[in-house]
Amino acid sequence: MAVIHYDADERLLSGRRIAVIGYGAQGHAHALNLRDSGHDVRVGLYAGSPSWVRAEAAGLRVLDVAAAAAEADVLAMLIPDERMPGVYAEAIAPHLAAGKALVFAHGFAVQYGQVKAPADVDVVLAAPMGQGNAVRQVFTAGGGMPCLVAVHQDATGQAMELAKAYAKGLGAARAGILETTFREETETDLFAEQAVLVGGVNHLIKAAFETLVAAGYQPEVAYFCSLHELKAVIDLLQRQGFVGQRRLISNTAEYGADLAGPRIIGEPTRQAMREVLAEIRDGRFARDWIAESQQGCPTLEAERKAEEGHMIEQVGKPLRAMMPWLSG
Numbered sequence: 001m002a003v004i005h006y007d008a009d010e011r012l013l014s015g016r017r018i019a020v021i022g023y024g025a026q027g028h029a030h031a032l033n034l035r036d037s038g039h040d041v042r043v044g045l046y047a048g049s050p051s052w053v054r055a056e057a058a059g060l061r062v063l064d065v066a067a068a069a070a071e072a073d074v075l076a077m078l079i080p081d082e083r084m085p086g087v088y089a090e091a092i093a094p095h096l097a098a099g100k101a102l103v104f105a106h107g108f109a110v111q112y113g114q115v116k117a118p119a120d121v122d123v124v125l126a127a128p129m130g131q132g133n134a135v136r137q138v139f140t141a142g143g144g145m146p147c148l149v150a151v152h153q154d155a156t157g158q159a160m161e162l163a164k165a166y167a168k169g170l171g172a173a174r175a176g177i178l179e180t181t182f183r184e185e186t187e188t189d190l191f192a193e194q195a196v197l198v199g200g201v202n203h204l205i206k207a208a209f210e211t212l213v214a215a216g217y218q219p220e221v222a223y224f225c226s227l228h229e230l231k232a233v234i235d236l237l238q239r240q241g242f243v244g245q246r247r248l249i250s251n252t253a254e255y256g257a258d259l260a261g262p263r264i265i266g267e268p269t270r271q272a273m274r275e276v277l278a279e280i281r282d283g284r285f286a287r288d289w290i291a292e293s294q295q296g297c298p299t300l301e302a303e304r305k306a307e308e309g310h311m312i313e314q315v316g317k318p319l320r321a322m323m324p325w326l327s328g
C-alpha cells in the first residue's frame with residue numbers, strides 16, 4: 001500500500017528562497033500556491049517570455065533564470081521537459097551550491113539522464129496529480145490536489161521532508177501526499193498519458209466519430225455524442241468511481257456497455273498497452289522524444305497541423321463557440 005501523508009513540516013521550506021523556473025501550466029500554480037501558503041517565491045524566466053507579464057501581473061517578482069537560480073536555494077524546474085537540459089546547463093548548474101535543492105513536477109529529465117545534479121544538491125519530485133489550472137483552482141477553493149513526492153538524491157538528509165513541505169505548500173496535504181520514486185512516477189505518468197488520458201481517449205473518440213460519419217450520421221450529432229458528452233461521465237467516474245457511475249447512468253447504457261466494452265478494448269489493445277509500457281521502461285520512448293525535440297519537433301508539428309484539419313475539429317469549433325459556459 002502507498003504511504004500517504006496528510007501533513008508535513010512546513011518549516012523545511014519557510015525561510016528558504018524558492019525560485020519557480022517557468023510560469024506555464026504548473027509554474028503559475030506552484031508559484032501562486034506557495035506564495036499564498038506564506039513562502040518566499042520569485043519566478044525565473046527568459047527575457048521576452050510572454051509569461052513574464054502574467055507573473056508580474058499576479059504580483060510576483062520575476063528575474064531571468066540565472067539570476068533567480070543564483071538568488072534562491074530551492075529551484076522548481078517547471079519548464080517544458082525537452083528544454084530542461086539546455087536551461088539547466090546554461091543558467092542553473094553554474095549557480096548551484098551545497099545544500100540547494102532542485103524540485104521537479106515530472107521525473108522525465110532526471111530519470112532519463114537529461115539533468116544530472118552535483119552530489120551535494122537535493123533532487124526531489126513534487127508532482128501534483130492534475131493539470132496546472134486545476135492545481136490552482138482547487139487550492140483557491142480551499143482544497144488540495146493530491147501530489148506524488150520522491151527523492152532522487154538526498155544530499156542534506158532531509159530531501160523527503162523538503163519534498164513533503166513543498167507539496168504541502170501546494171495544498172496537497174489536504175488531499176494526500178503520496179510517496180513514490182522518480183522511476184514509478186515517470187513511467188506511470190508517461191504510460192497513462194499515452195494509453196489513456198490523451199493517446200487512448202483521443203483516438204477512441206476519433207474512431208467513434210469516424211465510424212458514425214462513415215455510416216451516414218450527421219457529424220454534429222456524432223461530435224456531441226462521442227466527444228462532448230464524455231466530460232459528464234468522466235466527472236461522475238472521478239467523483240464516485242465505477243459503482244457510483246453505474247447508479248447514475250441509464251440501465252440501457254449500463255447493459256450495452258458491459259457487452260460492448262470488452263469487445264472494443266480487447267486483447268489486441270491490452271497487448272498494445274504492454275508494448276507501449278515496455279518502450280517507456282526500456283528508454284525507447286525517451287530516446288525517440290529527445291531525438292524528435294532536438295530536430296525541432298517535425299513529427300509533432302505535422303500531427304498538430306493534421307489534427308487542425310480533421311473533421312471533428314472543423315465541426316466542433318462552431319459548436320463550442322455557442323457554449324461559452326464550457327469552462328477553461
Ligand code: NDP
Nearest residue numbers: 022023024025026045046049050051078079105106131132
Ligand atoms: P508549460 O509549457 O505550460 O510552461 C512552460 C513555462 O516555461 C512557460 O512559462 C514558458 O514561458 C517557460 N519557458 C519555456 N522555455 C523557457 C526557458 N528557456 N527559460 C525559462 N522559461 C522558459 O509547461 P508545463 O507546466 O506543462 O510543464 C512544466 C513541467 O511540469 C514539466 O516537467 C511537465 O512534465 C510537468 N507537468 C506538467 C503538467 C501540466 O499540467 N501541464 C502536469 C504535471 C507535470 P513562455 O510560455 O512565456 O515561453
Ligand code: MG
Nearest residue numbers: 128129130189
Ligand atoms: Mg502526472
